[in-house]
Amino acid sequence: MTAEALSHPVPRSSASRASLKRNRSWALIASYFFLILFAIFFLVPPYYMIVTSLKSDAEVAHMATNPWIISNGITFEQYRLLFVESDFLIYFKNTIIVTLCVVVITMVVSVLAAFSLSRMKFWGSGILATGIFLTYLVPDTLLFIPLFQIVRGLGLLNSYWSMVLVYPTLTVPFCTWIMIGYFQSIPKELDEAALIDGAGHMQMLFKIFIPVALPGIIAATIFAFTVSWAAFVYPIAFLYSADQQVLTVGTVTSLIRADVYKWGMLMAGALVAAAPPLVIYAFLMDYYIAGLTAGATKG
Amino acid sequence: MADVALRNVVKRYDEVEAVRGVSLNIPDKEFVVLVGPSGCGKSTTLRMIAGLEEISAGDILIGGDVVNDVPPRDRDIAMVFQNYALYPHMTVFENMSFGLKLRRTPKAEIKARVERAAQILSITDLLERRPKQLSGGQRQRVAMGRAIVRNPKVFLFDEPLSNLDAKLRVQMRTEIKRVHQKVKTTTIYVTHDQVEAMTLADRVVVMNDGRIEQVGTPHELYHLPKTRFVAGFIGSPAMNFMPCRLEKNGAGLVLNVADGLSFPVPANRAGRYGAVVGKPMIFGLRPEHITEPRGGGESDKSEFTVNLDVVEPMGMETMVFFRLNGTEICGRVEPTSATGPGEPMRLRANLNHMHLIDPTTNLAL
Amino acid sequence: MMRQRSVVAFAMCLPLILIIAGLIIYPAFYSIFLSMLNKSQTRFIGLDNFAFLLGRDTFWMVVEQSAIFALSAVFFKALIGLITAHLINNLPTKGQRKWRGMLLVPWVIPLALSTLGWWWLFDPTHSALNWLIVLLGGDEIAWLSNPYWARFSVILVNVWYGAPFFLIMYLAALKSVPEQLYEAASIDGANAWQKFVHITLPMMRNIIAITVLFSLIVTFANFDIVQIMTAGGPRNMTHVFATYAFLTGIRSGDIPLGSAVSLFMVPILAVSAIFILRGVRKRAREIGA
Numbered sequence: 004m005t006a007e008a009l010s011h012p013v014p015r016s017s018a019s020r021a022s023l024k025r026n027r028s029w030a031l032i033a034s035y036f037f038l039i040l041f042a043i044f045f046l047v048p049p050y051y052m053i054v055t056s057l058k059s060d061a062e063v064a065h066m067a068t069n070p071w072i073i074s075n076g077i078t079f080e081q082y083r084l085l086f087v088e089s090d091f092l093i094y095f096k097n098t099i100i101v102t103l104c105v106v107v108i109t110m111v112v113s114v115l116a117a118f119s120l121s122r123m124k125f126w127g128s129g130i131l132a133t134g135i136f137l138t139y140l141v142p143d144t145l146l147f148i149p150l151f152q153i154v155r156g157l158g159l160l161n162s163y164w165s166m167v168l169v170y171p172t173l174t175v176p177f178c179t180w181i182m183i184g185y186f187q188s189i190p191k192e193l194d195e196a197a198l199i200d201g202a203g204h205m206q207m208l209f210k211i212f213i214p215v216a217l218p219g220i221i222a223a224t225i226f227a228f229t230v231s232w233a234a235f236v237y238p239i240a241f242l243y244s245a246d247q248q249v250l251t252v253g254t255v256t257s258l259i260r261a262d263v264y265k266w267g268m269l270m271a272g273a274l275v276a277a278a279p280p281l282v283i284y285a286f287l288m289d290y291y292i293a294g295l296t297a298g299a300t301k302g
Numbered sequence: 303m304a305d306v307a308l309r310n311v312v313k314r315y316d317e318v319e320a321v322r323g324v325s326l327n328i329p330d331k332e333f334v335v336l337v338g339p340s341g342c343g344k345s346t347t348l349r350m351i352a353g354l355e356e357i358s359a360g361d362i363l364i365g366g367d368v369v370n371d372v373p374p375r376d377r378d379i380a381m382v383f384q385n386y387a388l389y390p391h392m393t394v395f396e397n398m399s400f401g402l403k404l405r406r407t408p409k410a411e412i413k414a415r416v417e418r419a420a421q422i423l424s425i426t427d428l429l430e431r432r433p434k435q436l437s438g439g440q441r442q443r444v445a446m447g448r449a450i451v452r453n454p455k456v457f458l459f460d461e462p463l464s465n466l467d468a469k470l471r472v473q474m475r476t477e478i479k480r481v482h483q484k485v486k487t488t489t490i491y492v493t494h495d496q497v498e499a500m501t502l503a504d505r506v507v508v509m510n511d512g513r514i515e516q517v518g519t520p521h522e523l524y525h526l527p528k529t530r531f532v533a534g535f536i537g538s539p540a541m542n543f544m545p546c547r548l549e550k551n552g553a554g555l556v557l558n559v560a561d562g563l564s565f566p567v568p569a570n571r572a573g574r575y576g577a578v579v580g581k582p583m584i585f586g587l588r589p590e591h592i593t594e595p596r597g598g599g600e601s602d603k604s605e606f607t608v609n610l611d612v613v614e615p616m617g618m619e620t621m622v623f624f625r626l627n628g629t630e631i632c633g634r635v636e637p638t639s640a641t642g643p644g645e646p647m648r649l650r651a652n653l654n655h656m657h658l659i660d661p662t663t664n665l666a667l
Numbered sequence: 668m669m670r671q672r673s674v675v676a677f678a679m680c681l682p683l684i685l686i687i688a689g690l691i692i693y694p695a696f697y698s699i700f701l702s703m704l705n706k707s708q709t710r711f712i713g714l715d716n717f718a719f720l721l722g723r724d725t726f727w728m729v730v731e732q733s734a735i736f737a738l739s740a741v742f743f744k745a746l747i748g749l750i751t752a753h754l755i756n757n758l759p760t761k762g763q764r765k766w767r768g769m770l771l772v773p774w775v776i777p778l779a780l781s782t783l784g785w786w787w788l789f790d791p792t793h794s795a796l797n798w799l800i801v802l803l804g805g806d807e808i809a810w811l812s813n814p815y816w817a818r819f820s821v822i823l824v825n826v827w828y829g830a831p832f833f834l835i836m837y838l839a840a841l842k843s844v845p846e847q848l849y850e851a852a853s854i855d856g857a858n859a860w861q862k863f864v865h866i867t868l869p870m871m872r873n874i875i876a877i878t879v880l881f882s883l884i885v886t887f888a889n890f891d892i893v894q895i896m897t898a899g900g901p902r903n904m905t906h907v908f909a910t911y912a913f914l915t916g917i918r919s920g921d922i923p924l925g926s927a928v929s930l931f932m933v934p935i936l937a938v939s940a941i942f943i944l945r946g947v948r949k950r951a952r953e954i955g956a
Contacts (some may be wrong), residue, residue, distance in 0.1 A: 038751070069798070071799075072851070119677070138687050144929060148701070236913075269783060275781050280776070437874060
């Protein structure tokens with residue numbers, strides 16, 4: 004505790020100087036090691052799908068060689084067969100029509116409702132907002148049987164327009180919820196400034212709310228798109244003929260002819276069908292994730 | 303209880319040096335304040351003492367042991383953060399006892415220590431509440447309580463009062479001083495507010511741009527600043543600086559500040575300043591040393607008349623602002639003596655408290 | 668003016684209300700009505716369908732499998748999500764985005780299509796996984812034809828698909844814990860494990876609860892995986908409520924019975940939903956400090 008003691012410190016530094024740093028590097032190496040293991044787990048199926056889709060039928064059926072690599076040369080035959088000899092392109096067209104319609108309907112309904120619920124108070128608006136969140140928790144597998152009956156009664160069975168009718172049940176509640184969150188985070192001062200500037204409600208919506216909440220709109224649109232694209236329960240229950248079928252069900256069920264599973268084509272089909280969501284994800288990953296987390300973290 | 307020593311401590315972030323070779327000896331039980339503008343490296347230095355930042359070069363010793371690679375939990379220190387960092391899901395009691403619980407202190411002792419600290423800080427009736435139910439000042443006390451309870455070798459404070467409103471800040475300042483007198487532990491306190499530094503510290507360390515400008519008692523820093531930075535940083539309102547030139551006038555020296563405005567240099571200083579006659583220098587004088595005239599005699603030569611620009615009545619005194627050679631100067635007068643803006647006023651400069659700074663080195667003579 | 672605003676506001680909500688009322692609420696109640704009819708929907712038979720189901724062994728297997736499936740899948744998804752979130756959070760910030768991007772891929776691929784990929788991986792004659800296992804000296808596994816392995820496979824695919832969701836949620840939650848709390852804990856003397864138990868877990872408690880309950884609902888009602896890989900077999904041992912409802916209601920054409928099956932999900936979903944709502948409200952209050 005005195006000046007003399009200070010000039011002769013206990014020499015502990017040289018031995019342990021590196022220890023703190025070394026501990027941190029070990030932790031980092033361990034993290035990377037386990038992360039690689041998890042990455043392998045998560046990425047193996049898509050990898051294998053790609054590999055299979057690039058093999059010839061013969062190699063796919065052949066069992067002695069290593070299935071994880073392409074031994075007999077890459078071939079795009081599976082893809083060619085997919086587009087030329089199957090109904091795949093019809094499925095693709097149908098899915099695009101359905102998805103585009105549903106996305107437009109969803110965004111219009113959600114944005115209007117969210118604007119109304121987050122800014123204007125009317126009788127029951129609070130209940131409605133909570134109710135929206137609850138309806139999102141009602142799964143499609145609960146509704147698909149009564150809806151089957153209803154759709155049959157409307158004469159829409161086996162038409163892809165029935166999809167356009169029912170898909171919004173999957174997308175609208177959550178998208179409205181996301182948009183309410185984003186709209187609520189816009190400070191009320193902006194509204195007031197706009198009102199003073201002379202804006203009406205529609206103008207406020209289009210000129211202020213939508214531009215300022217654009218990240219939310221993009222996130223919600225992506226969500227609506229991916230959910231519509233991936234829907235499986237409704238199409239398998241309501242659609243029978245190939246000319247009305249969508250990608251998810253079409254790829255899975257109709258590329259199997261008389262108990263012969265054409266795996267090469269199946270994998271190619273699955274990959275092409277999965278491509279649009281993957282591409283959107285690759286380019287707009289942050290919006291994609293924002294859409295997911297918006298529900299929970301915005302409370 | 304322990305002393306703290308820093309030896310040429312350096313902190314580098316990529317290419318930038320945030321702390322450039324800081325050396326300091328802090329004896330046991332001393333209250334030291336690190337003060338300086340934002341970015342001067344004071345918080346970084348504090349965090350290196352705490353072990354929250356790695357040291358790029360140099361040594362830090364606590365109680366005579368080098369602690370460079372010792373993790374924070376083994377350094378036996380306690381810290382009060384600017385944002386209090388209270389655990390939101392624990393009660394005040396649990397917040398304060400967390401560190402002791404981790405060290406397996408027996409329950410009875412935990413209870414005794416927490417209650418003693420709570421008493422010192424007058425928060426005994428808050429022990430079962432949660433942080434979100436407390437006001438800013440109360441949270442600050444709990445943060446201090448958490449530190450006291452540990453009986454550490456050193457207390458570290460990182461701008462603890464910055465988030466409080468002005469009035470509360472003054473109250474808490476006194477609290478902190480009172481607690482230090484009672485608990486008598488080495489304290490290192492960081493702030494950007496020089497008033498806090500002056501009122502709390504045994505010694506003040508003024509930092510600028512990663513280096514120590516000066517270390518000294520508040521008195522030393524106020525009356526005997528060694529650099530231009532310290533002279534201008536300490537004291538509010540700040541010291542006035544004017545370019546000037548020394549000239550010989552018979553046996554003594556005269557300070558030429560502006561055309562036609564010269565002051566006689568007090569005899570006891572003439573010896574020191576002899577070497578810089580004729581060189582452009584900077585003249586420093588605090589506002590409280592520019593006052594109304596005293597009346598008669600030798601003081602006449604230090605008097606001058608100027609047109610006031612702005613007059614700020616503060617109640618107890620009035621600050622007057624005027625220009626000399628383009629530089630705005632501030633003086634302090636009795637409320638009744640001040641004339642008005644635009645009007646002339648006779649003032650007197652007390653050169654017994656003058657400072658002369660060499661502009662090439664920024665050091666005071 | 669005020670009344671006009673109310674009318675406009677209500678009008679903007681109308682499409683939403685119509686969709687929810689017409690396509691969600693009405694069918695839900697309609698379902699109850701349907702479940703009380705006979706197969707040809709000519710007579711009202713009360714709770715006979717429910718009694719019938721409760722008497723069938725197959726149905727009890729559905730209940731058992733749905734419970735096993737949902738509980739174990741959610742548990743592992745949450746665990747993997749928590750672990751991977753921590754691992755990624757430990758990395759320097761610049762690299763985190765890349766890893767997060769890679770690990771989220773299972774969630775991005777439409778479930779039906781990735782299930783196809785897994786189906787191929789489990790194929791009895793060509794399984795690439797079996798090839799690896801044999802290479803390492805083990806025996807081939809009957810992934811989809813042995814009932815117990817089939818249950819395992821279905822859970823595995825669900826965990827593979829759903830863990831990334833948990834990863835994203837928990838990563839966001841981890842980042843929302845203020846760094847200073849960890850620093851204060853360091854100074855208080857906590858090591859890494861103690862920091863996790865005393866700071867990370869309590870601060871994340873609500874989001875963990877919300878995601879787990881939410882996932883329970885979604886997993887419990889899952890359809891794609893079982894339908895594609897096993898269609899409920901072998902010997903009906905992998906059937907969950909959704910696939911069994913599909914089988915009885917759509918495939919076999921007994922809509923009322925299918926409705927009854929689906930409705931059995933309701934109590935569990937309702938209880939989970941209540942807890943979720945409470946959790947969401949509580950979180951908003953707690954963090955509003």
